[in-house]
Amino acid sequence: MHDQRLLRENLDMLKAQLGARAADVPWEGVRTLVQERSRLMVQVEELRHQLKKGSEEVGRLKREKQPADETMARMKAVGDRIKEIEERLRLADDGVQQVALRIPNLPHQSVPAGPDATANVEMRTWGTTPALAFTPKPHWEIGEALGILDFERAARIAGARFAVLTGLGARLERALINYMLDLHTSRHGYREVLPPFMVNRDAMTGTGQLPKFEEDLFKLRDDDYFLIPTAEVPLTNLHREEVVTEAQLPIKYTAYTPCFRREAGSYGKDTRGLIRQHQFNKVELVAFSKPEDSYEELERLTAAAEAVLQGLGLPYRVMALCSGDMGFSAAKTYDLEVWLPSQNTFREISSCSNFEAFQARRAGIRFRRADGKNEFLHTLNGSGLAVGRTLVAILENGQQADGSVVIPEALKPYMGGVERIGKG
């Protein structure tokens, strides 16, 4: 959400800079509502002042045993008038709020301009793609052949876009989670958190999933709870409506959680395999930063996510998303894309963003400067990493001609010494 003052004083600038990113925003309606709201606010405050003085007068008269009927009658009229205007103010305020919560964040000036993913800019690549002497198989064929991945039974117990991992497959997923958490807590200074996997409406609004993207979420029928689509939601909202001290910053959290997404509108995309699931595991990184440090923090956070891929020896590249490809709340985003031999391309495995004060303003997360002034802080987050997609990358990049899969060295301690997954 943007500063209300920006809406009032710089609406044209905002509209121009957002361009196609906010094509669905009724700008002229916003302008009218914002003006109406200011006007009514001034009126109400003036009337309240009258009422306050008048009521004090009544109190004084009564104490002095003087008649107060005339003042009481006048104040009654003022009170009625206030109620009337307050009602209109409430409507205008709701209207502004409703639209304001649906205006996306402004891209940082370093973000490349562009309409879609084709305009994203490659920042760097790491590792060398494996030169396989055979035609690489997709991970679902590898996993099913090894008896560690089962989509058929998953469909029976849940439906499409679910998977069952068994044996060393389940073990590998668990190993990855532990490896990632250990790395971030011991080497990158993140504090481990195990949050609730469902949250309330306010939390979802705080990070920007609501009100605009409700159809992407799983919602409980009898309670106003939503399954989290990412640990970003509980972690960022941990400090909702709080004022932290300047000395505490940066605050950095990491958490493993399952993530639940309806994937509405992605019919036909990645229908096979683990790439796009209704439920998947992710280790998330979240940081709270002073505004002046947040872009430095974004580089550090991205590097922390990259460290996982490097530790596992998986080739990847870093893309700076262009304005048209960025998410609703982000001011700047780097995607990490891992190499998938079967698709002969890089696929997203992590998304690292700086939200600046966009989420902090929605969620009311501030910090107190040394001079005593309160200010919204900046929030950041990134996947470190999407666990299921990491497992995909290991299966595909580690596959051998005989159908077995070599496990990265770094995971051996987490796999009870297993170096290779073979049949049986």
Add this chain to the structure above:
RNA sequence: GGAGGGGUGGCUGAGUGGCCGAAAGCGCUGGUCUUGAAAACCAGAGUCGGGGCAACUCGACCGUGGGUUCGACUCCCACCCCCUCCGCCA
């Protein structure tokens, strides 16, 4: 789910219709004193929004949202959260 108790400033905690943005204590900030510190004493300090170059000024905020009233921290209703006991449960 049932019964009862409770949500007030950084914390503890008073306040049961007007003189309450809110006592008192603790903590905090500045000062006096002291070689320094402590103690003591004095002074100061909430958050958000509007107006003003500024000094300043106006409004809102005592869990949340409604209601009663000239006037609500105080009365009424609904909801949320916390605590105790019972029930159920991993």
